[in-house]
Amino acid sequence: MAIDSDLELMTRVSRGDTESFAVLLQRHRSPVLNYFVRMVRDRALAEDLTQEVFMRVYQARERYQPEARFTTWLYRIATNLALNALRDRRSEKVADIPERQQGDEGSPLERVPDERPTVEQRMVESDRQRLIRQAIEGLPGNQRAAVILHKYQEVDYRQIAKVLKVSESAVKSLLFRAYETLRVRLEPLVQGGLV
């Protein structure tokens, strides 16, 4: 079973087996990278954060206790990093505003955080995908993490609760609130418009 296998591999890594680490990396790097791409959007940052996750796993290998699923531990590290990155980005944007005001350059619209898609995104993203992305990006950090873990990473509620360090019922509540917001924001798509 994959879960046991992850634990076995990680136990071997904790004993210094770097080959097992390579197997874990190969198995989980793409899902973790996709998680970050959805969480922080910036592809380069997502890759840096993915690398950071695996570096932290490797650094903590000797302290690893196989108490929970390996992926729970992995996504807990990843979520902490993603939420920190979002927080840093938000504070950077706030810090940017007075600086731009000092020079009195640009219209107020230019001071609004740039949420426009990158060139790469414009090439591959349809209008529908853009709307979905923007709707999810508009969610608060914890709700966004819960939705992405549940919907795209296929992490179960119990695991999400451990990742976010909240109760299972709190996770269900987070998801409900997030879906309510998304249902309103994506109304045209849900009702069958904008094909």
Next chain:
Amino acid sequence: MKGHLDREKIFALAQNMLSGREQKEVAAHLDNCQACRSVFQSYQRLDSVLDEWSPAAEPSPWFDARLRAAVTAQVTQRSPSFLGLSWSRWMAAPALASLLLVSTLVVLRNGRLPKYGGGSGTHETTVAVKPVAATTTQAQAATQELRMYQNLPVLEDYDMLANFDVISELPKGNHKIAD
């Protein structure tokens, strides 16, 4: 079940969050309530819409190489150490221990730390040479001088220091020290 269901309950059914018994109850209500069924279907449609967002990112070709380099750097950084100390610290430890041992031996042998530089009158008194009488022969004067050097704390190890150039110039052989 009378009236309409709580939206959260309908959402929970759509997301498979309910226990078997609850699931049956809610499903039974939806069979008879168009409004609640409509809410349920809107959650299902929302789920399908969300499925469309698939960035499907794959790591760049250099991702593995970068990570391998970072891990290797960490292994290399850690490998020469033992118990968390780097090799330079391990080298420094015996050197420090040797220095401490030598200092301790010097102190034990002297009974006190050697005193350098301009000393006080007390120290000078302990090493002072008695005045030599005018009638003392040259050999006696040399013996006195020799005794003076031997009494200086800094020249404690006479045998070793006797090989130094300055001391080796002192008269040798027939100068016995009379204690």
